[in-house]
Amino acid sequence: MRRIVPKEFYLRSTDVVAKELLGKLLVRTLGSRRLSGVIVETEAYFGVEDPASRARRGGDLAKTLYGEVGVALVYGIHRQWLLNVVAHEQGKGGAVLIRAIEPVEGIELMIKNRGVSKITELTNGPGKLTKALMIDKSFHKKPMYEESSELFIEYYIDVNEEDIVRDYRIGVSKDLNEPHRYYVKWSKYVSKRKVYKQS
């Protein structure tokens, strides 16, 4: 039985949502076809108080970060698309970056989309998974709690608390002094690189 994660799920602290998204299924539909994967790595980003957040730069992304929860925030960087879900408490700003998934459905098509055959290389990075699932700017601001969006998140498995690792965010030039990256310890699909610096 499939059940989509409801909008209310995202109206909580960004950190809690980031952690609880682990083990959920990210689904992209193409007509009757499904491409999906288990979320195994996430990072929390906040509002203007976060030096690594796009909210710092103002504009549309800042508005989206502080806006309605449960919608996709698609952001382009270094010629990749990165997928976030807007999640924060009432009156605050924040979003969860989905950094890695484990392929479940539609693996053949993902291989075609990515141009690589090694399964573990398919979706073990934020830019990689958007390419594998054919996610681009057209999904920006679309609700992720409705099947009609063709991009949504379902309940899938429960991850044990002791299997969740908390660490500093990856790749940001100016991080906060607290870890905001979460990943599943046993997953082979977590992006390995660790290039964080302290501000």
Place this chain on the structure above:
DNA sequence: CGCCAGATTGACT
């Protein structure tokens, strides 16, 4: 319209 930073990736030494 040009400039530039940046939550990345993959090719290469």
Place this chain on the structure above:
DNA sequence: GTCAATCTGGCGG
């Protein structure tokens, strides 16, 4: 390990 390709969005002129 190093490094550059190449894209988006904000901002200044």
